[in-house]
Amino acid sequence: MAAAPPSSGPRAGADYPSSLSQFLERFQSDADCAAYLARLRWPDGFSCPACGHGDAWLTKRLLYVCAKCGRQTSVTAGTIFEKTRLPLLTWFRAIWFVTSSKSGVSAKELERELGIGYRAAWLLLQKLRRAMVRAGRDQDKLTGEIEVDESYLGGPVPGGKRGRGAEGKLIVAIAVERLGFGKRSLRWKLGRVRLRVVPDVTGPTLYDFVEHTCERGSVIYTDGFNAYQGLAARGFKHDATAISKGNDPAHVVMPAVHRVASLLKRWLLGTHHGGWAAQHAAAYLDEFVFRFNRRKSGARGLLFYRLLENAVAQQKINYEALILLRQEQRGKRRGAVRQRPYSTSAITNTPKPRRTTVRP
Ligand SMILES: [Zn+2]
Numbered sequence: 001m002a003a004a005p006p007s008s009g010p011r012a013g014a015d016y017p018s019s020l021s022q023f024l025e026r027f028q029s030d031a032d033c034a035a036y037l038a039r040l041r042w043p044d045g046f047s048c049p050a051c052g053h054g055d056a057w058l059t060k061r062l063l064y065v066c067a068k069c070g071r072q073t074s075v076t077a078g079t080i081f082e083k084t085r086l087p088l089l090t091w092f093r094a095i096w097f098v099t100s101s102k103s104g105v106s107a108k109e110l111e112r113e114l115g116i117g118y119r120a121a122w123l124l125l126q127k128l129r130r131a132m133v134r135a136g137r138d139q140d141k142l143t144g145e146i147e148v149d150e151s152y153l154g155g156p157v158p159g160g161k162r163g164r165g166a167e168g169k170l171i172v173a174i175a176v177e178r179l180g181f182g183k184r185s186l187r188w189k190l191g192r193v194r195l196r197v198v199p200d201v202t203g204p205t206l207y208d209f210v211e212h213t214c215e216r217g218s219v220i221y222t223d224g225f226n227a228y229q230g231l232a233a234r235g236f237k238h239d240a241t242a243i244s245k246g247n248d249p250a251h252v253v254m255p256a257v258h259r260v261a262s263l264l265k266r267w268l269l270g271t272h273h274g275g276w277a278a279q280h281a282a283a284y285l286d287e288f289v290f291r292f293n294r295r296k297s298g299a300r301g302l303l304f305y306r307l308l309e310n311a312v313a314q315q316k317i318n319y320e321a322l323i324l325l326r327q328e329q330r331g332k333r334r335g336a337v338r339q340r341p342y343s344t345s346a347i348t349n350t351p352k353p354r355r356t357t358v359r360p
Contacts, residue, residue, distance in 0.1 A: 016305035033088035099303035129283040131311040132290035141215040151261035
């Protein structure tokens, strides 16, 4: 098997297709896809896990058989493709489709484009979202000047509180790098972003988010919310700006976070039509971050490469919880009220209060 080129970075054409026609030419069978995965998985060439021998052949069932000892090695074991019922070629087409479109695709679109069932399309996307988080990303923290704030997804609960602690909404902690003020655009240039679904807005929760996503010593801009007050004691340069009550809208103080939050909400509504559920919100956020942090990458084919690279690096992911959640949803009784309390559809589509019959 040919070894991958030295680490000069992947090259268009050679390491990944740079256009649809190149993609179609390169990937015509499951074996083509398996060979590509093998190259990503064993960049220095295949070596048998039993005897270390380097020669192997590929069987029809996509197993590499060691030419010396006959040991079979699956190219998909431990990756997101393990035990899949879909052909690898279908996976590759889906990955091309997902990475070459600017804002992604919904399960419904994938179902239509690939001619697979909705459930298969949904699960495929969900697994791809897992692969959008690079292993070791946590070590690669945001640096420099960073805005941190929380945003709320989902519709307001009738009679509920507004602003911080609004009940019935999903809380998303947002950290985004500021890369200097654009003199032409008259707004902050945005760097990388990190998002996390958080259970509350208490100090310990928010400190944990900042400590996991931002390099110590960075400048952290927040509003005057007192849960952030301990950041300076934790090794950050904390710059808090109190939002004056009344005339100053929050986005004047936290412009970068505000822009990321509105892009996120627009994306959830635009691409997914608000059709995401609270228990899967983290996966959607992973996809948003993957796209956002690579938004300036000119080569869409590079995203295809990066996603596959992550996909083969994923080891032993437990998808059972993911599938079980889905089955719970399916098992709902007919006629039961559909519960999707945190859906963004509520942003534009606040559920009507239930009619109650008043008896005389
Ligand atoms: Zn062997």
